[in-house]
Amino acid sequence: MRPAQAIHNWQMDQKTEPNMPEQKPQYVSAFRTLLRYIRPHLVSFGLVFLFTVIAILSDLLQPYLMKIAIDDNLIVGHNDYRGLLLICAAYFALSATSFLFTYLQNNLLQRVGQSIVGLIRKQLFSHILRQSMRYFDRMSSGSLITHISSDTEALNQFFNQVLLSLFRDGLTLILIVVLMFHLNVQLALYCLVLLPIIMIIAIAFRSFMRTTYQLARTRLSRMVAFVAENLAGMNLVQAFHQQRQQEQHFNERNGLYFQANIREIRTNVLFGRTFDVLSNLSIAFVTWAGGKAVLNENLEFGVLYAFITYIRQFFQPINTITQQWNTLQSATVAISRIWTVFDSEPDVRDPKKAPSGWDEENIRGRIEFDRISFAYEPDVPVIRHLQLTIEPGEMIGVVGTTGAGKSSLISLLCRFYDVQEGAVRIDGVDVRHIPQASLHRIIGLVQQDPYLYSGSIIDNVRLFDDSVSREEVIAACEFVGASTVIQKLANGYDTKLSERGSGLSSGERQLISFARIIVFKPKVLILDEASANLDSQTEQLIQNALHAVSRNRTTIVIAHRLSTIQQADRILVMSKGEIAEEGTHEQLIEAGGHYSQLYENSK
CATH class of the missing domain: 1.10.287 (Helix Hairpins)
Structure with missing residues (x-):
């Protein structure tokens, strides 16, 4: 479906990053896995370590300078003002050096840490986008949002706080102990x-x-x-x-x-x-x-002074390291949870190469469901041995009660899921052999509750695909009758919509989704309950647009409102995953079966 491909390109570059683990990582701890990302930055971490050593030594040598000034000058009574000035200058130089290298250490570590976290966040979102629909059936959106936001933020805190503390406070402790043993x-x-x-x-x-x-x-x-x-x-x-x-x-x-x-x-x-x-x-x-x-x-007094200063400094890094324990635990759990997501593999995968003779531009639109069976859960079949052929340019209406398998049929055609038995073919080619990007460009899907993104109406119609011109968007909106609604808005086509298009009615959002279909010109058109939430006036606009759009295009319409499909070439009545009735509106009314009852109840 071309709209999905456009969103794909707008939100994320889907190319595999060179550092991304392609196989399930084998690790004893979460941090061994993190080394995959740290390894390319070893030089930077080496510089951070060097800067940290210089900054710490600059701090810790200051009490030692005071020890020299006390023992070698003040206590012994030497009036060596030049020596004291040199010590003062050295003390100032050490303070400036400590400031400079602490600044460099913090900035370099944050830059490296943010680069790693940003890469992981990008790859995590990219990996989630490539998952099959079955994955989203199992995982709640709240959990996935937590992985992308909270878990990566915990990882960010690992670099901001824990790693910095281990570098700085750990080295400080070691050097303090060395200096104390040197003194006494x-x-x-x-x-x-x-x-x-x-x-x-x-x-x-x-x-x-x-x-x-x-x-x-x-x-x-x-x-x-x-x-x-x-x-x-x-x-x-x-x-x-x-x-x-x-x-x-x-x-x-x-x-x-x-x-x-x-x-x-x-x-x-x-x-x-x-x-x-x-x-x-x-x-x-x-x-x-x-x-x-x-x-x-x-013992010299200067040594005692320096010793007391080092004792004061000795407890601070211990306190800081201990307080980072919770952050370290959170980061460990977060990394493990992130890699649990990375470990998941999509159920639906692209073939290694496109089928021979496949020409996306010359698709006729013949669809065949060849004895297919499908179940979301084992031993709970949704579709049973269904056989159906749709000819190019034919308009098919599909009706049935909730759970009859109507939407599942569409999901299999779009290859959101794979069949357990049989095959779904387009122009004689199994959809499992067609690259998903190509398949989704030739199938246009309009759902019952169209999703609008934060952005202008222009961007929502062309789904952020800059290859679609503004003129094409306006022409598409005029074609489906959306222009009248859009021109009433404050900024017309440049009106910014909030998430899900709040401020627009269901019918107005649906009109925009129809304009998307016209812009991207799919070979096969699917309407999944697309008129369920429309008022009579808007439904008439959709009906007019539908007849024009479906001309010379294979169209499948799933509908609760039978008025939407009365002009269809063929109507299928589904029940318990099977086709119970089939025919035109007049033929099914005359047969007096389930469709006839639905029609009578809808009056």
């Missing part, structure tokens, strides 16, 4: 005794923090879902005067989320303050032990 081995060993205590506190808080974090996220999701549900059904809420009751329900959910948020904040504050207390106790202990050594002249 005994005091450094005293400080290392604190590590088991820190680990015990971190492990104890980790589980509690995870629980509070998950509780807050769960309650937020429930509150958002409640709001979305009420916004979608606002007409029902107001019609039954449920505002007060729904407001009360919302306040309850909002209160629960508030409590969970307070609990999460309280936990984070308690965790951070615990580390602050431990840090202050450590400083007090180092001051006591080091001060005693200074008084006994076993």
